[in-house]
Amino acid sequence: MAEAADAVRTVIVTVDDDPAVSRAVARDLRRRYGDRYRVVRAESGASALEALRELKLRGVPVAAILADYRMPQMNGIEFLEEALDLYPGARRVLLTAYADTDAAIDAINVVDLDHYLLKPWEPPEEKLYPVVDDLLESWRVTDGLAVDTTKVVGHRWSAQSSQIREFLARNQVPYRWYSSEEPEGRRLLAAAGESGLRLPLVVTPGGTVLVEPSERDLAAQVGLSTTPAADFYDLVVVGGGPAGLGAAVYGASEGLRTVLVEREATGGQAGQSSRIENYLGFPDGVSGAQLTERARRQATKFGAELLTACKVTGLEVNGAARTLRFADGAAVSAQAVILATGVSYRQLNVPGAAELTGRGVFYGSALTEAAACQGQDVYIVGGANSAGQAAMFLSRTARRVTLLVRASQLAASMSYYLLQRVQDSSKIEVRTDTVVETAHGEEHLEGLTLRNRATGEAERVDAQWLYVFIGAEPLTDWLDGTVLRDAHGFVLTGPDLTADGRPPAGWTLDRPPYHLETSVPGVFAAGDVRAESAKRVASAVGEGAMAVMLAHRYLEQS
Structure with a gap:
């Protein structure tokens, strides 16, 4: 059974089915971090999840979760996958034996693993503490600050709304997105005195209201430095x-x-x-x-x-x-x-692409939009590493990812390790000798006309998501x-x-x-x-x- 949690201090959770190992992990963590963090120890995935649910209800932050890989009923990867739903910001570490390193590497894509540690980790001063120090500092900076978040209200298929969300995300400014059609979005618009015709609307933690802000105005209002301190x-x-x-x-x-x-x-x-x-x-x-x-x-x-x-x-x-x-x-x-x-990524110079940019057509990964691709078909234009990395990432949740490659093969432009992963994925289809000829849609992207450069044949496909990685300028x-x-x-x-x-x-x-x-x-x-x-x-x-x-x-x- 997990130890009782302290509702005051931020928590580090450790779970291992071997009581001796479990006690050793907790002992080493308390020795280094006990004055700042509460260490919660569990001896099964189920009891650790029970502790995490209790912590969640109490509003207690969890900074890091260390889980053993080999546990009965629920292994470490399965446990971390469920823990991810409760505390997505917590840093995740898998404890493995040398023989299990392949499983740990696979876990990187399954649960976005932050690190894996080989057992034993002696001496902890060299093999445990430097890793945990870095992860805790990373959590503190990006997830652990108790600050109000910026609120963004906009239309789902608004290019400017997409740009603002991407700007905030890339500058690591916490924000929450509300559609102008959902109740809370309408309440924010009413409170700001806006009818909703002028979007996006941004409300800063200090209560400042910005309507259709420029990136520079937005940066200044959310605490980013925009003016040099000296000449x-x-x-x-x-x-x-x-x-x-x-x-x-x-x-x-x-x-x-x-x-x-x-x-x-x-x-x-x-x-x-x-x-x-x-x-x-x-x-x-x-x-x-x-x-x-x-x-x-x-x-x-x-x-x-x-x-x-x-x-x-x-x-x-x-x-x-x-x-x-x-x-x-x-x-x-x-x-x-x-x-x-x-x-910068070169623009896709085909009919319809410019008008639909930010409304289904995106340049670069546009990670803020990735969650909306769940269960849908995604198209990616490009054959270099950036396109391959995006394909691997999006394939985790999308129904299918189609990689459109102008060349006749991928080997010339993509690193070998990434090429192998793309080819091994059952959810990624690679179409070589293929180009986008037209992007179709009114309010947002609805379809693409693709042409095979080798045969000259064209076809129309339904599509709402197109990510473009076609060289740089x-x-x-x-x-x-x-x-x-x-x-x-x-x-x-x-x-x-x-x-x-x-x-x-x-x-x-x-x-x-x-x-x-x-x-x-x-x-x-x-x-x-x-x-x-x-x-x-x-x-x-x-x-x-x-x-x-x-x-x-x-x-x-x-």
Whole structure:
């Protein structure tokens, strides 16, 4: 039987059918966390679920659940799957023997497992506590803060409603969504004095009402920083994807006064990924949101300033200063700049797609919409890793996922490990040599016309959900006349600028550009925005760190 729970402190639950092991786990957890958390111990999945239900009724938060894999009647995966319904935010850890690691890896997709630990975990100072420390801190930041949530009222098929929900989710702002047609949605509209004709409506925790807000206005009202604290910095990083966050961490940790400027939400395309499994140091995989949240915390811990919803529109060279102009007319200057703006998904240029964007047609994972796909057919356009990861994620709840691939095979564009999982899934169908010719629908997406490029045959299929991953474009027009780029808009750096042995036009220094330096001294590029980059999360983070090293070298010589 589970031990009685304390209604005051946040709870850590541990369950193991072996009494000795159960006591050992609880003992080690209490030794480290007993002053801050109540440790609830159970010796079966059923008794642990009973304890969780009691805690739920009392309103007691649960931060982490540690479950043994091999238990009779209900194994650890089955238990965690049921516990997920009660406490979806609790961090989930599976305790396994070495022989059960395959089961633990499978559990990642079944219960969104956060970690698995091999038994025995001695010494706990090395094998248990670092893992639990990280999970508890992650829970505290994202799920454990006792704050009121922002409320969003909108129409189910409103593109702007979808954008606002995605903006809040990607910036890890807690919110609750209400349809304008449900009773609570109507009550909020009435309280705000709105008839419902102007949507979406946002009510902040402080009671401020925003009608059809811009992302910048919304960011300012929900506590995100949108204005720089100073006019001049040592380093400005433009873009908050893996390269930008990596640069912010290394710049701030090495003593540079650093500000990161992001136009939408930190994480970039990687931040929208449901699962990244080939990133060094995360053998169990990590979601883009988790990786982004950890990087944000790391950057701010070292003193980096992070700005959101700040669109940069120009770069100027003013003597030793590099000045960035914002869309609202403001500006910020620095001694060095790192361009890490990444790329955006290329738009699907077919009839109907633009009009239905946000109303059934989505670019990127759009994880806020995933829950609505349960039991339905989903179509995904693309054949690279991002499309494969989305297919695996959506196939957990969708009735069927169809991957539409323009090429004749997937092997050339998708990593081998992911290709094997896609091909092994019974719920994913891959259609090669296939393109979307038309998107049909009035209020929302209702169907697609698909064409086989090999045979020329076309067919109309019913569809309400289409996710698009068809390549990328860098969105660097704001650098026109300042920084040299290639024909596709990617920023040229280092050797690509001096291929003929001569420095680029306008270069004012005696030395050639450093490896990641652009045609403007002191301005560097890292990650996907850079021409000929590797287009991988690990390489982007590495380039962000390397750009900081080169910026240091530049500053020392200036």
